Amino acid sequence: MVFSGQSNTALAEKICQHLNIPLGRSETQKFTNDNMIVQYSESLREGDVFIVQSLSTPVSDAIMELLLMIDAAKSASAGRVTAVIPYYSYARSDKKDAPRISIAGRLVADLIQAAGADRVLTMTLHSPQVHGFFKVPVDHLSSDVVIADHLRARVPDADQGVVLAPDAGSIKRAAAISHRLNCGLAFIDKQRVSDTAVDPRALIGDVQGKRVFIVDDEISTAGSLVEAVNFAKRMGALEVYVAVTHGVYTGPAVQRIRELDAVEVASTNTVLVPQEKVDGTDGKLSVLDVAPLFARAISNIHTGESVSTLFE
Structure with missing residues (x-):
């Protein structure tokens, strides 16, 4: 049984299409005092429940809705509950790199558990060590195969x-x-010039x-991306x-x-990208579909098969 929070219903619907099952029925309401309530509209008793929720804007609402959906499913006697988190936004907060701060990536993991x-199913954590914050099984998917296939199709001589x-x-x-494209590799060596600024110092490799x-794993404000493209x-x-x-x-x-002086910027649909943002880039922005990959992973988890074979 697959259900969806409000952050990325479009991805959940596509996952269900590939699984050939209907998207589960649930309702989330928000009261005038900003409190939420989640209610399932069908029986979950002994079901293998998968709850799809990206931790995207508004992040706090997305987290709270996910927690309520998990708790409600367990209260409804679900046999097993898997949190499917395509985008785990707090993965950046993975260590205490300043005094008197919280390691929020671990805190969110504790809340989910x-x-x-x-168990948890996620994709491309910004910091892979966040995987270790969970004491329940975590399946960490990679979008490498989707990105490589897209680049190969987009550029014949990739x-x-x-x-x-x-x-x-x-x-x-x-x-x-x-390795998947069988092409060259290079990286930019950066130097931190202040607490908020990092400048590219050298390019290791040949791009001439x-x-x-x-x-990369994600684009937020695209500031680092502009630097990399220009360099x-x-x-x-x-x-x-x-x-x-x-x-x-x-x-x-x-x-x-x-x-940007780039031909194309492509990202997957782990985060819902509104059409107005796609239109606002004059055709430079494209969205790749990872629903088939999530659907196969969910199917393998449900049947007890290996998830790692999806990347071999």
């Missing part, structure tokens, strides 16, 4: 290009996509006269394509992408 989730990691922390992800594929062009890149897992697109992101 306290609500009663038996094997002659170069996958560029925008920073050293993204090298592992970039290397995986480079080549098509460059910048890959690649200064280093002689012929064309630049961008592909990320999570297209959050907050603040000035749409305007920056519209003015």
Whole structure:
């Protein structure tokens, strides 16, 4: 049984289409005092329940709705409850890198488990170590195969290009996509100049006269993306394509992408991208579908098969 919160119902519906089952019926109401209530409209007794909810804007509402849905499912005697979180926004807060702060990634994990989730299914955590914050089984999907297939279809001679990691922390992800495309690999070495600013210092690899594929886990305000694209062009890149897992697109992101010297910016539908944002980039923005991948993972979890075989 698959149910959806309000953050990304479109993805949940597509997942159900691939599973050939109807999307479960539930209702979420918000009272004038900002309190929420969630109610299921069908029996969940002994069901294998999957609740799809991206932790996207408004994030606090998305988290609270997910917790209520998990708790309500457990109270309704569901046999097993899996929290399907395509985008786990608090994964950036994975360590105490400043005094007197919370490790919010761990806190949210604790809340999800306290609500009663038996397992978690997510995709491309910004910090993979967040996986370890959970004491329940976690299936961590990767969008690499979807991104690589898209780039191969978009650029026929993709094997002659170069996958560029925008920073050293993204090298592992970039290397995986480079391997799938059978093309070159490069990364940008950055230097922190202040608490809020990071400048590119050098490009390790060769992009001169080549098509460059910048890959990352997410785009928020697109500030770092602008730096990476401009630096690649200064280093002689012929064309630049961008592909990320999570297209959050907050603040000035749409305007920056519209003015970006790149052929295309692609992200998956782990986060719902409104049509007005797509239209606002003059055709540069495209959305890739990961519903088939989530559907296969949910099917394998339900039947007790391996999820890792989806990436072999």
